[in-house]
Amino acid sequence: MAHSIALVDDDRNILTSISMALEAEGFQVTTYTDGETALRALTSRPVDLAVLDIKMPRMDGMEVLQKLRQSSRIPVIFLTSKDDEVDELLGLRMGADDYIRKPFSQRLLIERVRALLRRAEVEADAANGKTGAGAITRGDLVLDSDRHMCTWKGEVVQLTVTEFLIVKALAQRPGHVKNRDQLMDAAYGENIYVDDRTIDSHIKRVRKKFRKVDTEFDCIETLYGVGYRYKE
Numbered sequence: 001m002a003h004s005i006a007l008v009d010d011d012r013n014i015l016t017s018i019s020m021a022l023e024a025e026g027f028q029v030t031t032y033t034d035g036e037t038a039l040r041a042l043t044s045r046p047v048d049l050a051v052l053d054i055k056m057p058r059m060d061g062m063e064v065l066q067k068l069r070q071s072s073r074i075p076v077i078f079l080t081s082k083d084d085e086v087d088e089l090l091g092l093r094m095g096a097d098d099y100i101r102k103p104f105s106q107r108l109l110i111e112r113v114r115a116l117l118r119r120a121e122v123e124a125d126a127a128n129g130k131t132g133a134g135a136i137t138r139g140d141l142v143l144d145s146d147r148h149m150c151t152w153k154g155e156v157v158q159l160t161v162t163e164f165l166i167v168k169a170l171a172q173r174p175g176h177v178k179n180r181d182q183l184m185d186a187a188y189g190e191n192i193y194v195d196d197r198t199i200d201s202h203i204k205r206v207r208k209k210f211r212k213v214d215t216e217f218d219c220i221e222t223l224y225g226v227g228y229r230y231k232e
Contacts, residue, residue: 004049008035019031035061039059039064046072049075075116077099077100136171150164155214
């Protein structure tokens with residue numbers, strides 16, 4: 001049965017192009033042009049995943065997410081055109097699962113949708129007593145690839161899909177240096193270009209998240225002019 005996706009954005013061109021791309025991949029897509037209408041529909045007719053623009057009329061994506069989280073844990077991806085990290089970080093703390101900055105590749109969005117749907121299915125299986133074996137352990141770090149879940153010293157570190165893939169790329173070969181291009185390929189795919197500073201920003205946020213769990217976390221090292229590496 002096709003997964004159902006809610007796409008919420010006040011830009012009709014984006015709604016049309018993304019919904020066509022998702023439908024071509026076999027997803028069932030419903031579109032909304034404002035947050036208030038979307039929230040009413042999502043409350044009465046739940047979907048498997050929602051893609052929300054942050055800036056919308058009548059009710060913005062933040063408010064939709066806040067109200068949605070009172071009764072639902074469906075995966076949510078934010079779309080944002082802002083360079084400021086404040087909205088992104090606030091959205092993640094409120095319960096968003098990932099965010100993608102505009103303009104973005106449709107293929108990237110599709111891959112993020114698939115990753116979050118896989119994670120939701122694995123978590124449902126785990127709740128029913130079924131377990132997966134796709135975990136990497138590096139000292140105090142455990143990366144469960146099936147669930148896209150990260151723990152440090154037994155505490156959950158809330159990473160986005162992109163951040164998880166970057167940490168995984170580093171942790172797979174401790175001590176080996178990964179340059180920015182290699183990390184971009186791991187997180188975004190080889191055919192998608194993002195600025196070098198995007199990786200630096202992701203690493204900065206990843207460190208902050210680990211240090212909320214452990215203030216002495218220092219396992220992701222910067223080699224200036226070269227890249228990054230994970231040390232055990």
